[in-house]
Amino acid sequence: MQIKQFKYPVEQSEPPRPARETLPTMYDLPSENPEEPGLPDEFHYLQPNFLSLTFRPSNYSPEEVFNIGNMNLYYDPRHPYWYKRPDWFAVVGVSRLYENQDLRLSYVMWQEAVRPTVVVELLSPGTEKEDLGSTVRLSSDPPTKWEVYERILGVPYYIVFDRYTDELKAFVLMAGSYQQISLQEPKIWMPQLELGLGLWWGDYEGITCRWLRWYDAQGNWILTPSERAAVVQQELETERERAAVVQQELAIERQRAEAERSRSERLAELLRTQGIDPDSIT
Structure with missing residues (x-):
C-alpha cells in the first residue's frame, strides 16, 4: 500500500512594501566639520x-x-x-x-x-x-x-x-x-x-x-544689552543727581523760611518793647 505524504499548506507571505524615504533630522546631520577650509578667525x-x-x-x-x-x-x-x-x-x-x-x-x-x-x-x-x-x-x-x-x-x-x-x-x-x-x-x-x-x-x-x-x-x-544696561545705569545716576539737587534746594528753602520766621519774631518782640502790638500793623 502506498502511503501518501501529507503536505502542509505553504504560508503565503505579503509582498514586500516599498521602502519609505526618511530624511535625516537636525539630530542626524553633522553640525561640525573641522576639516572644512576657511575656519573662523x-x-x-x-x-x-x-x-x-x-x-x-x-x-x-x-x-x-x-x-x-x-x-x-x-x-x-x-x-x-x-x-x-x-x-x-x-x-x-x-x-x-x-x-x-x-x-x-x-x-x-x-x-x-x-x-x-x-x-x-x-x-x-x-x-x-x-x-x-x-x-x-x-x-x-x-x-x-x-x-x-x-x-x-x-x-x-x-x-x-x-x-x-x-x-x-x-x-x-x-x-x-x-x-x-x-x-x-x-x-x-x-x-x-x-x-x-x-x-x-x-x-x-x-x-x-x-x-x-x-x-x-x-x-x-x-544698542547691545550691555550698552542698554549702561544707558539705564546712567539715567538712574542722572535721576539720583537730580533728586539730590532738588533735596538741596528744598533744604536751602527751609533754611530761608526759618531765617525769615526768626527775623519776624525778633521784629515783633522789638515792637512789643516799644508798646506796639505787632498784630495791629498791616
Missing part, C-alpha cells in the same frame, strides 16, 4: 556675535526670530548631507527654538520650511571668490554659496563685508537673481525687517575698528 567669532546682539527687528517678537553665526545650513532634501555654513544669517517668522523646545544644532530647510531673510559673509582670502559668486564648479560638485543663497533658497538680502578694505557690498534678490545695490554710504535699509545694516566705527569687546551693526528707522544704532 577671531573676527569671524566677534562680528557674528555683535550682529546677533544688535539684531532687533521691531515687526517681529523675539520668539519669532532666529539668528546665528557659523552654523550648518542644510538646503537640499535630495542631497541631505550638503550644507553651507554662512558667517551669519537671520530667519524671521520662525520659532526661536527648534520645534519650540530645543536649541538648534543646525538649520535644516526641509524641516523648518522658512528661508533666511538675510545672509552675511565676511570675506577671507580662502573664500572670497565663492562668496562673490565668481567660482566655477563641475556639474557633479555641490552648488556654490552664491547659487544656494540666490537660486535654491532665494535669500532676499545677501551682504558681503571685507574688513581688510572696509568695503561693504549688498545684493538684493530681484526677479530671481541678485542685483548689487549702489550704496551712497556704507548702509543698506531692509524694509522687510524694518532695520538697516551699516558700518560703524567704535569699540566692541575692547577692539576698536569698523563693525557691521544694525540701525533703526531713525538712523540710531541698535
Whole structure:
C-alpha cells in the first residue's frame, strides 16, 4: 500500500512594501566639520556675535526670530548631507527654538520650511571668490554659496563685508537673481525687517575698528544689552543727581523760611518793647 505524504499548506507571505524615504533630522546631520577650509578667525567669532546682539527687528517678537553665526545650513532634501555654513544669517517668522523646545544644532530647510531673510559673509582670502559668486564648479560638485543663497533658497538680502578694505557690498534678490545695490554710504535699509545694516566705527569687546551693526528707522544704532544696561545705569545716576539737587534746594528753602520766621519774631518782640502790638500793623 502506498502511503501518501501529507503536505502542509505553504504560508503565503505579503509582498514586500516599498521602502519609505526618511530624511535625516537636525539630530542626524553633522553640525561640525573641522576639516572644512576657511575656519573662523577671531573676527569671524566677534562680528557674528555683535550682529546677533544688535539684531532687533521691531515687526517681529523675539520668539519669532532666529539668528546665528557659523552654523550648518542644510538646503537640499535630495542631497541631505550638503550644507553651507554662512558667517551669519537671520530667519524671521520662525520659532526661536527648534520645534519650540530645543536649541538648534543646525538649520535644516526641509524641516523648518522658512528661508533666511538675510545672509552675511565676511570675506577671507580662502573664500572670497565663492562668496562673490565668481567660482566655477563641475556639474557633479555641490552648488556654490552664491547659487544656494540666490537660486535654491532665494535669500532676499545677501551682504558681503571685507574688513581688510572696509568695503561693504549688498545684493538684493530681484526677479530671481541678485542685483548689487549702489550704496551712497556704507548702509543698506531692509524694509522687510524694518532695520538697516551699516558700518560703524567704535569699540566692541575692547577692539576698536569698523563693525557691521544694525540701525533703526531713525538712523540710531541698535544698542547691545550691555550698552542698554549702561544707558539705564546712567539715567538712574542722572535721576539720583537730580533728586539730590532738588533735596538741596528744598533744604536751602527751609533754611530761608526759618531765617525769615526768626527775623519776624525778633521784629515783633522789638515792637512789643516799644508798646506796639505787632498784630495791629498791616
